[in-house]
Amino acid sequence: MKYVIGVDLGTSAVKVLLMNQEGKVCHEVSKSYPLIQEKSGFSEQDPHEWVEKTTLALKDLVEQFDGDVASIEGISFSGQMHGLVLLDDNNQVLRNAILWNDTRTTEQCQQIYHLVGEERLLAITKNPALEGFTLPKLLWVKQYEPEVLEKAAVFMLPKDYLRYKMTEQIHSEYSDAAGTLLLNIAEKAWSNEICDLVGLDPSLCPPLVESHGFVGELTETFAQATGLAKTTKVFAGGADNACGAIGSAILTEGKTLCSIGTSGVVLSYEETKDRDFGGKVHYFNHGQEDAYYTMGVTLAAGYSLSWFKDTFAKTETFEALLDGLSEVPIGANGLLFTPYLVGERTPYADATIRASFIGMDASHERIDFARAVIEGITFSLNESIEIFRESGKTIDTIISIGGGAKNETWLQIQADVFNAKIVKLSSEQGPAVGASMLAAYGSRWFNSLQECAEVFTAEDKVYEPIPQNVEKYQALFTLYKDVYQQTKGLNEGLKSFRKN
Known part of the structure; x- marks a missing residue:
């Protein structure tokens, strides 16, 4: 039997799910971590907590698993959207991550409308400027912590940072990038136009891949820390809501x-x-x-x-x-x-x-x-x-x-x-199942996600109005x-x- 792991990096906890080729959940482990709320409207987390708790969760999962770890073929991710992680030239975290539910950036949303224009922003990104999105957070850092942004080499979304720490490869993917206000949704490319208008260097934006895209294998260090095989294939994953949709x-x-x-x-x-x-x-x-x-x-x-x-x-x-x-x-x-x-x-x-x-x-x-x-x-x-x-x-x-x-x-x-x-x-395991399905599809168990869904999902009960x-x-x-x-x-x- 072959297996995959879905990692769901949520707001309050990380959940890891082991699923087999029949779409059955074999093991599940969850580890919680705290929010940092220093002021009203502020919501942050330490990205190192995500890595530490995910490592512990995967270690527990492997210890519960009585098969050959080499049969765990793939791992993929679901993650909380919009969060801002900034890394320097050495890929070190520069500050706590600012999360999706942080509302400090009302002023920066107005700046975006002034600099880009509401109609042009909607034409490119398909979304309004809201406090939760990533671009307003970048502009807040630019305005109030300019010394931090000057040191920044790349921004990442939460699950993408976690994946980087597992593979040492930096990527984002389209479903999460769509929640930044920096992606041209229709063209599936970072918008140089928006970057120029708001005064951000486009080089801050990470390379983009598909959600089921193969991005590397586990590092020796991470494999040893968790007990997983170094040959475990790692796939990009998706935003939590996109993965919830896939898993449903x-x-x-x-x-x-x-x-x-x-x-x-x-x-x-x-x-x-x-x-x-x-x-x-x-x-x-x-x-x-x-x-x-x-x-x-x-x-x-x-x-x-x-x-x-x-x-x-x-x-x-x-x-x-x-x-x-x-x-x-x-x-x-x-x-x-x-x-x-x-x-x-x-x-x-x-x-x-x-x-x-x-x-x-x-x-x-x-x-x-x-x-x-x-x-x-x-x-x-x-x-x-x-x-x-x-x-x-x-x-x-x-x-x-x-x-x-x-x-x-x-x-x-x-x-x-x-x-x-x-x-x-x-x-029903929500986004974690969607992440597992992306790993299963990426591992070529199925010819399409729809084919995968026929095995991994089933209806239980219907409620009529x-x-x-x-x-x-x-x-x-x-x-x-x-x-x-x-x-x-x-x-x-x-x-x-x-x-x-």
Whole structure:
């Protein structure tokens, strides 16, 4: 039997997955690492932590494996998008990585619009200038830490730095590069035009390869540290959302994914590079060659629920917290929640807005609040689906993965709010499976990623929308959308009172 490893470098932990040729998960190991949040809006990590914890996770995985390590033929990656890692001429890290959920760069986003122009930026990158993207981070460093940028020889994305430390080869690939605001999405090339307009040296941009591209073998040092064979082939990998799409078989026209992790995304496959959403949703290169996907983002999806649990039920499990969820009526007995704990991405791109509970009274119990949080997260994701439908896309079947796929009541809520059939997969490991599939395809086990998906993915259960529930949720969704406009000014006023 042959095997591959998928490495998912997430925001809070790295997960490594060993899969065999039959698409079965044989072993899984996860190691966590901390966020560094020195100021409000700042979110950083030490890249060395990624390497250290991944090394330990792979070592544990190999120790659990009772076969010949040489039969582990390939390894590939999924990674948190947009993060900025800067290396000097000796490929040494110059500062902590600035992460996707860092919101310090509002000023730099305005600079990009001034220097490039909003229309030209959308024409080249297919995306608006948002705080989470990589280019605003580069401009922040240029403005506030010029001595750091002067020493920089190359920028890297998180999983690409991890892969470099395993192979000593520097690359990026299109699905992650698409989230930098420096890639010409249609031409699949770094944009010298944008680099020139914002005053960055194009040589900072790493060489580009396909997600399934072979980029080298493990170094002797890394092989010894993990117990893996030095002959293990290393493949480029993809952005976490692209890998989540691959691992959920979102590989043909008409396929849509809802993934609820720390953030939440609604992602839909695109065959062409020229659809125009006017920057309302993201438009990225897929991990499948010459394919694309559109994506809307809720910044605090699963995070909203974990925040609620940690604040009001810290010692309890999620199962205990949600016990009785199905018995609470639609609308949580007149309670609405907007999941803007850290601002919002789609459709508002607002770093100042914050969350609200609307309609509280003395009759509400904790489970009503829990139901309202779950409905609010789902409403936020539905705003992305609404944009897709308004553009002419048909969204009638959605694969649901992540935290939202772990609770049957929440899966039915998704079906009713989205007014679409919701499919739960029989074995759902998200982006780590997509990374494993890229390694399997790169190792030439299959002729295509679609062929690989037929072996590595399978449907488990389908949830159909219930017409009377759909009608109630449509009325509630109209009220939900009003909350943003009604609280926007209030939150702008409250900004000066927040912790710095």
